[in-house]
Amino acid sequence: LSADMEISATIDGSTRSIEALSRGTRDAAYISLRMALVELICGENPPPFTFDEGFSLLDDIRTKNMLTMLFAYTRNGGQCILFTCHKRETELLRGVGDFNHIVL
16 A cells, blocks of 8 residues: 555565456455554444445455455444345355344
C-alpha cells in the first residue's frame, strides 16, 4: 500500500499494480484493506460493514474465505450486513457459523 493508497501485489517475485489482477482478486484485496484500516482506526469500537452484492465477482472459495473473515469480525464485536438476491452466500455461511437470515 503506497502513501497515496494505491495497492500493489508481489506474485512469484514480481510486483505489479492491483489493476493487473482479476476483478475478484481486486475486490478481495480492497475488502481486506478496509478491514485492516477499520481495525487500525477504530480499535475496540468496530463499525458495521455493509455489503450489497459485495461478493458477486468472487468465486466460491474466495467468497467463503471472505465470509469466514467477516464472521470472525462479528465475534470481536463487529457487525456485518449482507444484501444479496442469491442463495450462494447463505449456503456458504451455513458452513461458517451462526447468522441471522432475513428474507424480504
